[in-house]
Amino acid sequence: MLTLYQFESCPFCWKVKALLHYAKIPYRIIEVNPMTSEELKPLGLKQVPVLVDDGEVIKESSVIVDYLNERYAKLPVTEDAAQWRTWVDQQLVFLLPPIIHKNFLTSWKTFGRVLRTSGFSPIKRCFVRLGGAVAMSRSAPKKAQARGISDAPAALQAAIRHWVDQGLAGRAFHGRDAPDLADLAVFAVLRATDGLVTIQLAEAASPGFAPWYAAMKTRTPSSASS
Template sequence: MHYGTLCKANMAAACARSLGKVGWTIVQSPVLRRPGNGALLPGNTGSRVSRRSYFGGGKTGARSGLLWSLRGGGSRALSCAFLVGGGVGLYHTVKFYWDQQRHLAQEQAQAAPAGGPSLSASPSLTLYQYQTCPFCSKVRAFMDYHGLAYRVVEVNPVMRREIKWSTYRKVPILMVDEHLQLNDSSVIISSLKTYLVSKGSSMSDILRCYPELKSVNDSGKEVTEYSNKYWLMLSEDETAAVYPDKGMQKEEMKWRQWADDWLVHLISPNVYRSTSEALASFDYIVREGKFGALEGVFAKYIGAAAMFVIAKRLKSRHNLQDDVRQDLYKAVNDWVAAVGKKRKFMGGERPNLADLAVFGVLRVMEGLEAFDDMMANTKVKPWYRRMEAATRNHNDRS
């Protein structure tokens, strides 16, 4: 089947499912600074989703996490702190200006050719990210597992000068050969996987199958979603090779979306559950992220206080229990039950895209009390250790 025809057919089928979700709302919430579509513990949260009815028609949401929160409620608190420290702000403004000019000059020098970009045999991949963002972590897990070489550019979560050149203001952003920009963690993963399986297709053609859908949420803010982002754009033969058993594709898509729409929302309320945990989380964020010395002090103490308050609001928004650990435990055990006792991974002998997504989200909590509690009080540990080994050893090196 001609690729363009295949793309249109897949788009038509998936758009019917996507159009009903255009009204997603986004709420800024925290995630650890390693993150995935953009936050120190990401924070584009979505519409209210009941933990009891997620698969029963509950509305989908956007992402949540430590870094997201910094960009939302947390970032507003940090901005106030920088205004108070006027002298510090002036210094950083001048410094950031010159850094930005150098970055823009580099981007202009690497402009795409008139004929349009396509992925080369050995593409240059550059990931703009927050280290503790769960959506960024998802993308890294995918690329590590497949043995793809990539360069990381850590983005300052306050000024975000490293992505000033982009009209898309979230992370992750993946630049391919320095001129083709991929946005949204799930789009990045689906398009890269499609390219790896369908060797003859150009990345620019593949990206046309994931069109932007813009809408206005209940707060009057314009939000962007992407149609078909959980689909792989493959021919029938390629699809059969990737998903040999009936139901595998549907199962993978369901749990990938679950990771984005539900699991991510449990991270911030758990890592900011108490004042001590909030401080520990921001200590980790500052240590792993890209902050100046004074920025780090503001981020740790002002950010931790702000995120502690925001985490309480998120608990209410998502109908979480008073003990938010119980929601985390239930979600993780639901995942383990879905994998089952007879499979090493949801993908069978090897991880599939759902395995990589769930692993990427959960690992942003590593080193924090919430992670230790999860490992001790759920059945996830054997699966999680297998996923660590699979990504570390590049088990599906391309």
């Protein structure tokens, strides 16, 4: 069985999980401590996501998605979908951290939500939550500033309107009758923040977002083993 090393709120991990779920590919999860990455030490790696398939170790989300699609999912690969995937990796994903980690309190709440399903002990959850909130509330605003993001909520809403107007363009999905790799990429990074203010901002940005997002959630039930 495939094994995915991940952290629950990592949008790059969700890019992998969205395809696994949509294609109904069974896999097991190993939750990685984002403060120490101790679970990755046997592999000699430090960053998630990491996929292990019959001893083969694959890293970096886009590489993993391509591997899974070529070997298992076999969704159509188009130039337009590839461009949207690049847009997700180079623009959309960077609008989320300065919103969900804008200060210590916001980051504390974010980690509290995502750690509920981590399987960590109460003491470990508290350690990760505190350390994560301190680190992310410091780094997220600085990285946003370095990227020229001065108003992340407004930038996110503009990005959502761009996706709905140009990506969906009046269709149910970018892939028309069914989701394609573009739909899965956009959905995945937003799904990583499900239940947080980012989704509320997205829903307020365009009336076309909520039906698409709900449809994507319906089509991507977890295929992870318990």
